[in-house]
Amino acid sequence: MTTTEGDTPDGLRLTVLNPGGRDPEQDFAEGAPAPNDNGHAPVNFHGYAACTRGTFQHDYQRAIEIGRPVLLLLRSDFKETRRALLALQKAGLPAVVSLKETGLHQIARQLADPKRAERFRAIVQAADGCLAATPESLGFYGRGEFIPTPYPLLDARWDFSRPLGERNGIFVGTREWKMPSRHHLAALLLALSFGEPVTVFDDDPRRCRKVLSALGLSVGALRILKRRLPYRDYLAEMARHRIVLQADKSAVPGQVAGDALLCRMPCVGGDGAIDCLAFPTICGHGRPLGELRELASRLLREPKFYSATVAASQEAARTQVSYAVVAAQLDSFFRRVGDRRLTKR
Numbered sequence: 362m363t364t365t366e367g368d369t370p371d372g373l374r375l376t377v378l379n380p381g382g383r384d385p386e387q388d389f390a391e392g393a394p395a396p397n398d399n400g401h402a403p404v405n406f407h408g409y410a411a412c413t414r415g416t417f418q419h420d421y422q423r424a425i426e427i428g429r430p431v432l433l434l435l436r437s438d439f440k441e442t443r444r445a446l447l448a449l450q451k452a453g454l455p456a457v458v459s460l461k462e463t464g465l466h467q468i469a470r471q472l473a474d475p476k477r478a479e480r481f482r483a484i485v486q487a488a489d490g491c492l493a494a495t496p497e498s499l500g501f502y503g504r505g506e507f508i509p510t511p512y513p514l515l516d517a518r519w520d521f522s523r524p525l526g527e528r529n530g531i532f533v534g535t536r537e538w539k540m541p542s543r544h545h546l547a548a549l550l551l552a553l554s555f556g557e558p559v560t561v562f563d564d565d566p567r568r569c570r571k572v573l574s575a576l577g578l579s580v581g582a583l584r585i586l587k588r589r590l591p592y593r594d595y596l597a598e599m600a601r602h603r604i605v606l607q608a609d610k611s612a613v614p615g616q617v618a619g620d621a622l623l624c625r626m627p628c629v630g631g632d633g634a635i636d637c638l639a640f641p642t643i644c645g646h647g648r649p650l651g652e653l654r655e656l657a658s659r660l661l662r663e664p665k666f667y668s669a670t671v672a673a674s675q676e677a678a679r680t681q682v683s684y685a686v687v688a689a690q691l692d693s694f695f696r697r698v699g700d701r702r703l704t705k706r
Contacts, residue, residue: 608645
């Protein structure tokens with residue numbers, strides 16, 4: 362059996378259910394697996410299952426067979442979620458709901474349709490509770506609790522750190538040109554302004570270079586990766602750089618910042634939940650681009666400031682988003698949910 366941070370033997374073992382989703386069943390009975398190409402990485406909503414040694418499912422019948430408390434994801438048009446909730450309740454299983462796509466732009470898109478919004482409200486009212494992966498999404502439920510998505514920070518297999526002397530340049534954490542709240546162009550312009558090597562993912566490299574050249578920018582230092590990498594290769598790629606830079610204002614859970622934590626490097630900019638918890642002094646929440654530029658410049662030029670920032674982020678993350686901490690929060694939350702269920706009977 363592999364060792365991992367997380368629950369005690371008698372603690373919560375959670376089933377995360379993405380009804381009708383494409384991610385296959387994944388059992389985390391032994392905690393987080395080693396980085397590999399098989400299965401989804403134990404982060405985001407899979408992280409909730411992994412930190413409690415639970416399971417990730419897409420079939421509600423299978424979730425009923427397992428017989429454990431369920432975190433049910435609201436996805437697509439919510440019809441599959443509603444069907445799953447009714448089945449779980451009929452089977453007597455505790456069922457807490459959470460939006461799968463939690464960026465403010467994503468929530469707005471999902472709830473813009475009146476029928477879907479009505480369906481969302483009915484599900485939220487019927488569920489045993491609501492769990493928010495971001496503080497901002499909590500307001501859409503009207504009740505519940507914010508619990509950040511966890512990362513296996515104390516598992517040596519997920520330590521992608523490299524010596525500072527082996528790091529060089531800037532890794533741009535966003536890639537979505539069409540989503541205004543991502544501020545992807547602003548992040549690119551900021552990154553290129555330092556005269557450092559810059560790496561970005563973009564499936565249309567020619568267009569990316571043409572846009573930047575049209576703005577009079579030199580793209581000689583820009584390296585574009587046009588295809589997605591397996592997660593372990595992506596982390597290894599990120600870790601080659603000195604900093605991660607973004608200007609995202611989407612209020613997402615913050616996987617880019619979580620990835621930076623696994624690489625033991627600073628993530629500048631971004632207002633995701635992990636950004637604000639682990640990188641409060643360099644995140645994008647409430648900071649203009651000019652201030653982010655100053656912070657990024659110091660991290661690129663000042664080794665002591667860099668080391669102190671990384672150390673502070675790791676300590677903040679260990680106390681707020683590590684597996685053991687989040688597993689305990691989930692356990693406490695579901696215990697309260699269970700108490701309320703007993704009171705209603």
